[in-house]
Amino acid sequence: LAELLGQAPADLRKELEKELPLATSLVNGLPEEELELRKVLAQAAGVAWARWEQAKAESGSLSFDDLIRRAAEAVEANPAYGKRFLHLLVDEVQDTDPLQEALIGALWKAGGGRLFMVGDLKQSIYRFRHAEPALFAARIREAENGRGARYVLLDRSYRMREGLVRFVNGWFGSLWEKELGRHLGVAYEALRGPDDAPWWEKRNGLGTDPVRLLLETQREDPVSGEKEKKPAVRRRLADRLAAEFSSLRGKPCWDKERCLERPLSWKDMAVLVPGRTQYPALRDAFEAAGIPAVFLGSQGFFSRGEVFDLVSLLKALAGPGDGLALAGWLASPFSGLCKEDVLALANGPAPDDSTLSERFRQAFPGAARRFGALRSKALLAGPAAVLDELLNQPEALLAAPGPDRPRMAANLARAATLAREFSAARGPSLAACAESLGSALRRELPAEEPDFFSEDEDVVRVMTVHAAKGLEFPVVAVVGLDDEGRGKNRGTSLIPSVFLTGVSVSLPGEEGSQAQAVLWHRAMEEKALEEEWERLFYVACTRAQDVLVLCGICPVDPEGGEPAPREGTWLSMLERAFPGTLRRGLELPSEPHTGGEPAKARPGLQEAGEEKALPLGGEVPVLASVSATDFALYSFCPRAWRLQKRQGLELHGEAREKPGTGEPGGADLGSLAHRILAEWEFSLESLDRILPETFDGPQLRALLRLSPELRAPARSEADRAFLRSVLAAFLETPAGKELAEAHRKGALRRESSFRLTLGNGPALAGVIDAFWEDQEGIHLVDYKLGDPSGMAEATGLSQLAFYGAVLSRLFPGRRLDLSLVFLKTGERHALPADLADPGQVEARARELARIGVTGPFGQNPRSCPFCPRQRACGASLGHLQ
């Protein structure tokens, strides 16, 4: 039987075992009590339907389906209605539903002319509105059998380059033959390119990879063993995608209209997602990378910064004593003030206990007058009038980054509309409107953002796969390959069902029991949804013309270290079509040989078999930039770099608590120390302002100024006291005094970020803690909170060498004095001369950029004694051997 079906016996056995409960249920029929339940459900559905029909009749309305059904009935009853349509052309026919099919049939019969249908079964993705591909499949079979119809095959793709055509045929062809196309009774028709076109060869020689795979996996906290949260992994993946897009920009793509190569711009790139849950991570990553992007149909209106600013304005106008709201508004780009001035105003000394509002009036009389005028307008004409006024002052947006302005203006207009709707419904109360919008903001209610870009705007488009139907882009990234799709209905007790009206998951009064009808429903409906999910992936992939980037989160089996994609995800489909692809994508060691017979080729899968591996080859990928921390870790040990960067095992070795001492520690506390040192005046008074002993009363403001992740260590009394004592003692050390002196002279520059691109090489990037320049040269300090242990010192010195290489390019000929400063002891460790060769640093950064994506990642046995990852590394070494 397995041979006949073209399956391996083990696979067939597994499949049949899965089907056994369903088969048993079908043979035995439903038990008595479930039959009773089905009767009740059918009656309830009947009552609901009758009530629905009655409600429509009472209000004189027709649903969209009624329009189609009644039109078909009208034509059936009176063919004269259809006679004027002699020839019918139906496009996208794979998405028709039975009602539409009935109307088409009635019109065709009445007109008596020709019916011309165009469609692609592989692209049927509208099941949620009852599209039924089997209808089109039946027409195709009729035409293929020559029953009064002609079948014209359009298999040439003028959209995709050859590598993509092969990729799509490779995975979808086998899937179609084995699963999707079987019950439709229509064979897979492989796509092919126009290989006789004179430009075809040139079109395929772009030099970029046709398919790229970006995979991440959930990391585990090395100390607590806790799994990383999904949003954090999504963000990491989105960051990699942003880097990928940045590196593609300017590379060649094929201009279909003009038949020539041209450079890629942002608007040639699109990100397609199965659902908008992917939007927040993508938005944050693109913003951080400076990539202009529009999110079509985004639900993120109430999480936008400008909406926050406008709500702050309305709150401040409603109650000028609300210092937080006023500060929020003043710090926004709309206020016209510069952020530093606002910070000084909010944090500066207030000896006479004056309020922020009073200080604002004194310091900025012009801006305060404008604010007063806005308040009068808000009180007299309502909140919407104020927002309209801002819209009429385009200069209000000038302080915002250029690419953000159209979005901000569109959101401002949307906020004005919401304020108007609020006033119309609930009166013109400024305070109530501000509170209502503020509450939506706090809860980040999903609300669609307006679309605000023109066709030609040079921005990346981010949209759902459904919204991309009919579109094409030179570069397409499909994000969410780990998504399991819709319609699983897990966790609900009553499931609507097209075939069975509705099914209850369990029997009433018998918690945990399994109703049999659910098995029937899943076999029919969920199978159909799964198949549509697979077709959706086909639609997503075939939007790409030149480059397809596939992104997903792939679980790894903790026991065997194997990629373990969840069933039903696009990742699992890829793995079935191209075995070993996920392993390569995750950069796991190649599959160990387990012995036994090699798998036999299966009938029906020859085409996929030939393709074996996902065509990820082509140009060797390189890292676009190398950071100081990358460089330091790579210098410590290439394998350690890989463990942290690719497998997510943190190597900083900063335990939350220093073992045996109870002394606080951890990466967050180190970050808090750096944050304080970035603005500290090197005095105890200034320390009291930034990190007070307690956060009572006005000191609470200091806490609010910290980013959320730093608030936890700042709130902890033990951490705070520890850090305060370390910094107070540091003031008395020679290093502390030297830094204080440089600060007093106004020479100290802190948290200076840099990005220096090497010719034909990566960009060197990082942030320098502190440096100053005097007659002797450039002095650079890198702070360390931890002890000068082996690893901290080794990586710290490499970081210094990296900064030294950058400074020697930025300040050629100047003497460099580079040192690590250990805050707890005030110790200074200068960069030894043998590490300070800029040429060697650049060569190593180039080496990291070259092998950072593909490896090999060698070991550095000299670092092993200091490495906190010996066990993890040993495990992975063992796995390799």
Ligand code: SF4
């Ligand atoms: S144990 Fe040694 S080889 Fe392994 S990562 Fe650490 S330093 Fe590298």
